[in-house]
Amino acid sequence: MKGIVGRGRAARTRLAAVGALCAALLPAGTVRADTGPAGTAAATTTYTVWQWNVAGQKINGGSAGTGMVEGAVASIVGRNADFAAFNELCGNQWRALVAQLRAAGWPADSANFGRFEPSRQANSGVCGGEEFGNAVFSKRPLGTADRIQLPDDGTAEKRNMLCAPLQADPGTRFCTTHITVASDADKLAQLAAVQGKLDAWVKAGQRVVLAGDLNVQPHYRSLDTFYSATLKTAVNGNNSGLFREVDDNDPGNCPGYGEWTADDPTVGPSPCGTPRKIDMIFVSENALAAPDSYSGDSLAISTACDRTTASPDGRCSDHRILVGTATLK
Secondary structure (H helix, E strand, O other): OOOOOOOOOOOOOOOOOHHHHHOOOOHHHOOOOOOOOOOOOOOOEEEEEEEEEOOOOOOOOOOOOOOHHHHHHHHHHHOOOOEEEEEEEEHHHHHHHHHHHHHOOOOOOOOOOEEEEEEEOOOOOOHHHOOEEEEEEEOOOEOOOEEEEOOOOOOOOOOEEEEEEEOOOOOEEEEEEEOOOOOHHHHHHHHHHHHHHHHHHHHOOOEEEEEEEOOOOOOOHHHOOOEEOOOOOOOOOOOOEOEEEOOOOOOOOOOOOOOOOEOOOOOOOOOOOOOEOOEEEEEEHHHEOOOOOEEEEEEOOOOOOOOOOOOOOOOOOOEOEEEEEEEEO
16 A cells, blocks of 8 residues: 655865856846747657756755765766756855856756756755755756745745746746655645646646655655556556656566665655655656656766765765656657
């Protein structure tokens, strides 16, 4: 039986251009510009989606200089990602990511490829006084972002879902969110708010991708209305939703569940004999070019970051990076 929600929560070369590039950022995290070719996407397009909860405060101490930013940029560029999502990201880390992705030549338009939405404002006791929240990046220019506040859980953090369409193809929308760990009831309320918004876009004919830390596992009943009814496995059935998760079809890693992403003792246990999977990349099923035109993989946590009290082994986060591909029609 599925649980409802569970109880989920060095020196290296630095880029000399970071300071100058960061100074060019627009306020509120909106990087903007370029039109790109008008019209809709090609008949089918394959997107690579990259997701990481970077533990910007918990593991990286609110610093942009631990090596996490450099590692993230190397992974995004090396994987040739089209979209990237971040959770638990500090404002200074956001600015460093923008600068370093620009310097790496990753975005098609260096002035319009990212959005940041705080869930904790500046001077709220985290990130050395910087803001803290979620971010999305896109290789292709982005349109106007939707910044959706989720039901309040009574804590200092005001959770949100951040979404943005492609500028040249507004029917393709990329989102991220980070669901609360405050209580089961609060999780359910926030998940319902996320699902309601996503479902409305899908029913309006949009291609929707959600990447984020949901703080629930794939087999929980709270995700039955996310996963499509076409997903029926020993650990994940009774589904009725509009989405497939990029790692749910891997025959070698617990079908219907996928590879673990976070060894978090407040969430679990896993039905697969592994640490927990709480980071997901969902893709609207009706946008898939074929039933099997997607795949996912979680990457081992890098230990190339600074060794600190919070990270004595040099781990860059307490979450794995999740990477997925999906061919959409």
